[in-house]
Amino acid sequence: MDISTSGNRITIEGNIKSVSDYQSIKSTIDSVTAQNKTIIIEVKDSISITSSVIGYFNKVILKDSVDIQMKIGNPQLLELLQDLNLASVFKAIKA
Numbered sequence: 760m761d762i763s764t765s766g767n768r769i770t771i772e773g774n775i776k777s778v779s780d781y782q783s784i785k786s787t788i789d790s791v792t793a794q795n796k797t798i799i800i801e802v803k804d805s806i807s808i809t810s811s812v813i814g815y816f817n818k819v820i821l822k823d824s825v826d827i828q829m830k831i832g833n834p835q836l837l838e839l840l841q842d843l844n845l846a847s848v849f850k851a852i853k854a
C-alpha cells in the first residue's frame with residue numbers, strides 16, 4: 760500500500776490489509792487533520808478495508824468532528840461500505 764497527501768486530500772493506492780497499513784493511514788490522517796477539519800480520502804484500488812481502519816475513521820468523524828469524504832475506486836469496496844451502512848457515514852462515492 761502507498762499513501763500520499765496533497766493539502767486535505769489523502770490518496771491510498773494498493774490493498775489496505777496489514778497493521779502497518781493501518782499505522783500509516785492513522786499517522787497520515789493525524790497529520791492532515793491537525794491542519795484541516797475536512798479531508799478527502801481517495802481509495803484508488805483496494806478491494807477491502809480492515810476493521811481497525813474503519814474504527815479509526817469512525818473515531819475521527821464522531822469524536823474529533825472531522826468531515827471525511829471518501830472517493831472509492833473499486834466497486835466491490837463501495838458495495839461493502841454500503842452493506843455495512845458506512846457509505847453515508849464516510850460520505851463514500853464512486854471515484
